[in-house]
Amino acid sequence: MSAPTSHRSAEEIGRTERGPRPLPELGEHRAAADLASADTTLPSGLRVIAVRRASVPVVELRLRVPFADPADSAVGSTHCAVAEVLANTLLTGTARRGRLDVDTELALVGGELDAVVDPERLAISGNALVSGLDTVLDVLADVLTGATHPEEEVARERARLVERIRLARSQPNVIAREALQEHLYGDHPFAKEMPEVAEVEAVTPEQVRELHARAVLPRGSALVLVGDLDPEAAVAAVAQALSGWTGEGEAVRLRPLPEVVGGDVKFVHRPGAVQSQIRLAGRGLTRTDERYPAFQLANLVFGGFFSSRLVENIREDKGYTYSARSHPEFTPGGATLLVDADTASEVTAAALMETRYELAKLGMVPPTDEEVDTARRYAVGSLLTATSSQGGLASFLVNLAGMDLDLEWFAGHPVRLAAVTTEQVAQAALDFFSPGSFTGVVVGDAELLAPKLRALGGVVLP
Structure with missing residues (x-):
């Protein structure tokens, strides 16, 4: 009976005697128009x-x-x-x-x-x-x-x-x-x-x-x-x-939302909480806006996926949170950019400060060509992954239909992403990611959080 083979680590599997194994190239995008x-x-x-x-x-x-x-x-x-x-x-x-x-x-x-x-x-x-x-x-x-x-x-x-x-x-x-x-x-x-x-x-x-x-x-x-x-x-x-499904009038759509205006963050007291929820919101862009592809890539660089700046800062570097992300929410008549992070109470103020810092930094230290290219690959890959199954494609298309869009928009989006320049992403960062453009809420225990949040400023305390 032969001795059992020892398990290799992920790092060992990913390397050879000549160095790291090269990542395979992304497959060619199969246009939805097909x-x-x-x-x-x-x-x-x-x-x-x-x-x-x-x-x-x-x-x-x-x-x-x-x-x-x-x-x-x-x-x-x-x-x-x-x-x-x-x-x-x-x-x-x-x-x-x-x-x-x-x-x-x-x-x-x-x-x-x-x-x-x-x-x-x-x-x-x-x-x-x-x-x-x-x-x-x-x-x-x-x-x-x-x-x-x-x-x-x-x-x-x-x-x-x-x-x-x-x-x-x-x-x-x-x-x-x-x-x-x-x-x-x-x-x-x-x-x-x-x-x-x-x-x-x-x-x-x-x-x-x-x-x-x-x-x-x-x-x-x-x-x-x-x-x-x-x-x-x-x-x-x-x-x-469905020939018998008729009716007078038209299904009622929600009226457009008011535009999100930046300002102070509201504190919500949750007695005894040992964790806090940071929820920020700023103005986003609809999918039909010609600036949307650049905005999408700027968001990915900021906090839209695991390799983003926000995650690198408050999760990987400082360990303030297990999960942090930024993501667009398409709302009636518009769109909102949301930033979410859950933190331990003792580091809530610090995490909010670092989040504001990363928002400002995105405009002051624009995304590099490498960051934009990584974000572009992720955007295209995640779109293809999300719509690779019949169910995923059906769900995506019905959401597009709710915005009066169609398969043509879906087919053309990878092309629009490919055309975005680093300069356009930098401009989107300046236009939409300044800390003053955001407001939001922090939920936590006021007795634990109030002193540091008061010192940080920009938070309305009870």
Whole structure:
């Protein structure tokens, strides 16, 4: 019996007698334009995008229905609560099918459907074997036009939702997110991502059914199918299956958000917290802005991936946080750049100071050619990775559809990234990353944090 072979470390595997193994070159980008597709709007007003990607015999489905509060008010509005119950009971029964029937029919074609809602949209996602597409579309049409939201299901899902809300609101990240949204947007409906427990407990089946009839509308909505299918035939199948989904008016979109204006950071007291949440926000760019590719690369250099300056500083060098990142959030009518870091209480002020330092440094010490090239490779690679599967591509395209974009934007983005110069990235850094352009919140224990944050300045303490 031979002696066991010792394990080699990652560093040993990555080296040879002649030195480090060279990294393989990135593969050639396969343009999305090579994908057969169809993009049309049906007489009902529903936009249908179908894309052939024949990797496996499956089809992915994504439906996006704009679902803003018609009253356009977060204060005193029950829309958020009713919408949550609606999403949770949408697939629990129709005039033709009970909950078990829905689940069984989908399972027989290897499929599933799920529904979620947020202040912007009601989203239905699912998949099935291509041979079961007609079944999935029939079930989808049934719940869109005939969901009954049974009383017992409303009661059950209402109780579950109450428990989830109570649990969520005990989580530091949720506390920080809600505080940031309120700080940035006040009483705009976008700021209310989660209803209050009392609002959910008061929801009735009649309210849910009324909202469904009034707001689940095809006009202004978008349906994406990606899979081993013929795009034109898939569109025809949708047109036939959803021919009964009609309605007066158009699905309601949220009004644009106010532009984020830089200023002091608001402190949110969380007694007894041993960790703090730093959440900063500044103005971003929409994907249609010609400066967006340069902005995207500037963000990656700053904090958008593991090799960024922010991560190198407050994680790798100083050990202030396990996770730090910056990322764009595309919002109604615009975009926001978010910076997140969770830290131990004793280093919160120092981490905030270093984050501001890195924001200023990005403009004062512009990204180098090497940094830009690394960020460019990451941007293209992550886009291709995120959309390499049928499900990933379907999700990406339905998000683009929500911004009135299409497959052409997706196909052209790697080319736009390739054309960005280091000088353009440096200009984006100057225009968007100055510390004075950001505001935000810090959540933590005031007794521990107040002295250092007061000395640091730029923080409004309780």
